[in-house]
Amino acid sequence: MKVAYPVRAVVAALLVTCSSHALAQTADQPAAPEAETEGQDIIVTGRAGAGERTRVETSYAVTTIDADMLRSRAPSSVTETLKSVPGFWVEASGGEGSGNVRARGIPVDGFGSINLLEDGLPVQHDPALGYLNADQAFRVDQSIDRIEVVRGGPSSVFYSNAPGGAVNFITRKPGDEISGVARVLYGPTADLYRVDGWVGAPIGGGWGIGVGGFYRNERGVRDPGFTGNKGGQIRADLHGDFANGSTTISYKHLADNAIFYTGIPLTKDSEGDIVGLPGFDPHYDTTASAQVRRMTLKSATGPVDFREDQGTRIRLDQISWLSDWQVGDGWKLSHRMRYRDSNTVRNGVYPASVSTATALLNTYRNQVIGAFPGATSIQLRYVDNGQAFDVAGQNGNGDVFINAARPVTVEESELLNDLRLAHRFEAAGTHDFAVGIYYAYIKETFRRYSASTIQDVSGNSRLLDLVALNAAGNVVGALTENGVARYGSEFANGYGSQRTVAVYASDEWQIAPGFRIDGGLRWEKVSAAGAQENSRTVNLRNAATLADDSVLTGSGVFVPYSRTFDRLGWTLGANWQFMEDAGLFARYTSAFRLPSVGSFITSAAAQPVVQGIDMWEAGLKYSSRLLSLYATAFLTDFDSYSIGNTRFDTATNSYTQQTVYTDTRAYGVEFEGTLRPAPFFDFTLNATWQEPTFRNLAFNELATVNGVQTLIPRDYSGNQLLRVPKLALRATPAxxxxxxxFRAQLDVEHYTRRYADAANTSTLPAYTVLNASVRLNVTDQISLWAYGDNLTNTIGLTEGNPRAGELTSGQANDLLFIGRPILGRNFRFAVDFKF
Incomplete structure (x- = not known):
């Protein structure tokens, strides 16, 4: 029951004194989109009680994104959908998959700080398996009804691998009548064609069926010279609503290929601003090309088929059974089970280094000339036509890449089961108590291979051979073969299984009409076992080239591993609902993240640690027709953060790695609010200000000095965390x-300076992006949309070159360097249908 409190008049005066007249004017007018339900949405994520709780009543920070909001921006990827969530730093410049999300200062890449859910169960139990982020196996289409995003709070109590938050994609359910939605999307910039749809219909006896999915074909904003994104998914749901509960059985098949955009070459102008190079457009070009579209690479066990034209190739089948039942007065039983099986091959060309051609030739001259009798000089030549590379100015720049053509294959299957019982009862107030058990069984195999290539710096770059010449100018040998400088520069082969068991409990104790205490705990245990194959180096003995002299391959010796980890986490919060539409909350959470089978599958001797996270937060919530405001202050302490400092050695065409552990701290304020002063105008602001720092990062760094491996003492304590801005905001007037x-809106995104390395020497400058969308409802059933992204063609760097080192970047002071910027200006148009 809603209660008016004595303090209501005072707080109401503070919040709406200046707006009472506007409210009176607009009370009988149509509300702006989402205005009428703002704050009153029923939240199902981050809690397990038998009763209902609205957004404004929750004791944790939650963001809701409904279907209308999704359509207003038409995000091209899972990570793009999260850009308006405060507290999340999102990097979506890699394409439709393989994005990065960092939540509340937890400084891990990929999806290591949050978990993605579909109808309350993980999309993938561990969303940050090596080379297999959860967003690679999930697509957003018209089957999604809304998204609920829990930041911090109780997410780690109810879900595995969710210390910083949980993103719940809630699917549409069929109703009592036939209904459906469809969308046709066209993007002239990217040569994009996409069709989405969903239809639901009753079939009698309380049952209904829903079918939805998408298909798209796209070359890409960064045109690789072939179709970069191609494929789709289909899902079917059988849903039953009954007097005492509901059940859903669903099947989903995903068959998709999505290109992975990696770093590109960049430089700086006379003012120090980042610009593109002659011959390489920073907005639209990519190293991908017809020449590396498909390559047959050598290995000790036979040819390796590299298919960059397939990008990240995912084939996934998933079946789910979801049920909720009222089993007695105040009792609720929920059961969620899912089995999924996936095969993913992630093909990508990863830039390792960029330099002038002259510098590259100087690096290899002595090695190549010494390897071939009679050789007196070396030269770069194009693989396709034998033309000599102009070191003074080929493509207008005279620069070259060393890249890694890397196919990674991950086969993964998992069974997830979550069973919980909730009971609402009276005892010194009202309790909404729940207890549950979660079980996950995962099997994974992992294979990785890399080959180092030499390519020119141009859009759709071409392969180069580095050849040895005698005095007569004839070729007597080569470093490379068909552009490959080293076959087998990386190798990994492993398999394993994992069992996870978790027991959790929570209680929402309503002590007084306006005051509630919420608490919960989770004990979780992970057991991982399997084996990883050791490597050896072999010479394939092609005398004409050095490319196959040092090929990494399997030794045939598998090293077993069997490890177990467990941890107890808990949360305690309080909520004061001092008004019907306003409240305050505070919460402490002791969260954690356990190692998984992916921690060992490339190194059986790995020594991962349980990551512990202490999170404090306090927030204000207010929602009315005029104004919605949610502000949360937070502090996050993260221990045992590991930085894998991977560096590419141009002399050996191989990688060296060093892992350093440290602690981090981030504190700040998250803000999201919408002001609706008139029926014709609304303004939304989502912002995060934070101080993200390393707490005690002192170590000895392994470096090569004058050809000798040397330990150099470093102390980066107090430096800003990798790639996370101190201020990120998104302002949307409409x-x-x-x-x-008719609706028109403008998104203004601004991100302050970040750093690509812990030393804070490799700067990623601040940038601002403008995006816009326009909607026209032609009829009640047909809407037209137009979208423009990055209207000012900003070069906004999301990351530098991680292969240059993330502790101390080797490219920090280079005029020529590698970075990954956002996509250039592009436009899309859509037609929506509904019935």
């Missing part, structure tokens, strides 16, 4: 005209 039949 106009609604003609009784809301």
């Amino acid at each position: 106009v609604n005209l003609f009784d809301n039949r």
Whole structure:
């Protein structure tokens, strides 16, 4: 029951004194989109009680994104959907998969700080398996009804691998009548064609069926010279609503190929601003090309088929059974089970280093000339036509890449089961108590291979051979073969299984009408076992080239591993609902993240640690027709953060790695609010200000000095965390005209300076991006949309070159360097249908 409190008049005066007249004017007018339900949405993520709780009543920070909000921006990837979530730093410049999300200062890459859920169960139990992020196996389409994002709070109590938050994609369910939605999307910039749809219909006896999915074909904003994104998914749901509960059985098949955009070459102008190089457009070019579209690479066990034209190739089948039942007065039983099986091959060309051709030739001259009798000089030549490379100015720059053509194959299957029982009862107030058990069984195999290539710096770059010449100018040998400088520069082969058992409990104790205490705990145990194959180096003995002299391959000796980890985490929060539409909350959470089978599958001797996270937060919530405001202050302490400092050695065409552990701290404020002063205008602001720092990062760094491996003492304590800005905001003014039949909105995104390395020497400059969308409702059933992204063609760097070192970057002071910027200006148009 809603209760008016004595303090209501005072707080209401503070919040809406200046707006009472506007409210009176707009009370009988159509509300802006989402205005009427803001704050009153029923939240199902981050809690397990038998009763209902609205967003404004929760004791933790939660963001809701409904289907209308998704359509207003038409995000191209899972990570793009999360850019408006405060507290999340999102990097979506890699394409439709393999994004990065960092939550509340937890400084891990990929999806290591949050978990993705589909209808309350993980999309992938561990969303940050090596080379297999959860976003690679999930696509957003018209089957999604809404998204609930829990930041911090109780996410780690109810879900595995979710210390910083949980993102729950909630699917549409069929109703009592036939209904459906469809969308046709066209993007002229990327040569994009996409069709989405969903239809639901009753079939009698309380049952209904829903079918949805998408298909798209796209070359890409960064045109690789072939179709970069191609494929789709289909899902079918059988749903039953009954007097005492509901059940859903669903099947989903995903068959998709998505290109992975890696770093590109960049430089700086006379003012120090980042610009592109002659011959390489930083907005639209990519190293991908027809020449590396498909390559047959050598290994000790036979040819390796590299298919960059397939990008990240995912084939996934998933079946789910979800049920909720009222089993007695105040009792609720929930059961969620899912089995999924996936095969993923992640093909990508990863830039390892960029330099002038002259510098590259100087690096290899002595080695190559010494390897071939009669050789007196070396030269770069194009593989396709034998033309000599102009070291003074080929493509207008005279620069070259050393890249890694890397196919990684991951086969993974998992069974997930979550069973919980909730009971609402009276005892010194009202309790909403729940207890549950979660079980996961995962099997994984992992294979990785790399070959180092030499390519020119141009859009759709071409392969180069480095050849040895005699005095007569004839070729007597080569470093490379068909552009490959080293076959087998990386190798990994492993397999394993994992069992996870977790027991959790929670209680929401309503002590008084306006005051509630919420608490919960989770004990989790992980057991991982399997084996990893050791490597050896072999010479394939092609006398004409050095490319196959040092090929890494399997030794045939598998090293077994069997490890067990467990941890107890807990949370305690309080909520004061001092008004019907306003409240305050505070919470402490002791969260954790356990190692998984992916921690050992490339190194059986690995010594991962349980990552512990202490999180404090306190927030204000207010929601009315005029104003919605959610502000949360947070502090996150993260221990045992590991930085894998991978560096590419141009002399050996191989990688060296050093792992350093440290602690981090981040504190700040998250803000999201919408002001609706008139029916024709609304303004939304999502922002995060934070101080993200390393707490005690002192170590000895392994470096090569004058050809000798040397330990150099470093102390980066107090430096800013990798790639996380201190200020990130998204401001969205919008106009609604003609009784809301027309809407136009502008997104202004701003991100302050970040760093690509812990030393804070490799700077990623601040940048601002403008995006816009326009919607016209032609009829009640048909809407037209136009989208423009990065309208000012900003070069916004999301990351530098991680292969240059993330402790101390080797490219920090280079005028020529590698970075990964956002995509260039592009436009899309859509038609929506509904019935």
